[in-house]
Amino acid sequence: MKNLRKSFGELILSGISLEVKRGEVVGIVGPNGTGKSTLVKIIAGVEKPDSGEVILRGTLAVAYQEDYLLPWKRIRENVCLPLKFRGRDCSPEELAERLGLKGYLDLYPKEVSGGNRRKAAILRAILMDADVTVLDEPFTGLDTASIEALLALISELKGRGNAFLIVSHQLDELFRVADRVYVLSGRPALVKKVLGREELGKGAV
Numbered sequence: 001m002k003n004l005r006k007s008f009g010e011l012i013l014s015g016i017s018l019e020v021k022r023g024e025v026v027g028i029v030g031p032n033g034t035g036k037s038t039l040v041k042i043i044a045g046v047e048k049p050d051s052g053e054v055i056l057r058g059t060l061a062v063a064y065q066e067d068y069l070l071p072w073k074r075i076r077e078n079v080c081l082p083l084k085f086r087g088r089d090c091s092p093e094e095l096a097e098r099l100g101l102k103g104y105l106d107l108y109p110k111e112v113s114g115g116n117r118r119k120a121a122i123l124r125a126i127l128m129d130a131d132v133t134v135l136d137e138p139f140t141g142l143d144t145a146s147i148e149a150l151l152a153l154i155s156e157l158k159g160r161g162n163a164f165l166i167v168s169h170q171l172d173e174l175f176r177v178a179d180r181v182y183v184l185s186g187r188p189a190l191v192k193k194v195l196g197r198e199e200l201g202k203g204a205v
């Protein structure tokens, strides 16, 4: 991201430049309303920045803060939808099992709990096996075992060269998996600090 600027009448984001490289997990933290989800939407192309640019080398998958599951489709069809659109095969069982979601694949979103809907939205993004996966608040509402499973999965995929950009308020979880964390704050929000591996290990912020 190069020098992104975005206003909704009021200036929200200014001069945001950050980079996620192959095989890296990069975190974004910051107070409510700073513009983190707006940044995610700009990366996804859902929102247009006023200026600046997002340069993507490879494929992108995004799990938004809202789950955006289609209520008339079962969890299995929901998580496979992006792959299906691309004409690719989809076998969600193994990853669903790891996330504790396997028993829910044949149910409709309204028939499963909020945490399981969250997991479905994350699984839908991860199944894409994209070069860059953006996860907005992936740990919210997940039980401890599911969080551990998700952290292990992210580390595994990172080892295979996949990159992740993760927005989260759950710093303990984020700091366990991130290589670097950008701290956004202020209005307009600016990158106030970049925390590296060593500082994260010491429980910075």
Ligand SMILES: Nc1ncnc2c1ncn2[C@@H]1O[C@H](COP(=O)(O)OP(=O)(O)OP(=O)(O)O)[C@@H](O)[C@H]1O
Pocket: 008, 012, 030, 031, 032, 033, 034, 035, 036, 037, 038, 039, 065
């Ligand atoms: N489409 C929109 N129209 C007008 N204002 C918007 C729009 N989208 C976001 N905003 C405003 O931009 C600001 C940043 O919102 P955003 O959701 O990006 O923050 P956030 O950092 O993700 O917050 P949180 O930590 O609460 O999830 C807020 O003041 C919000 O009201």
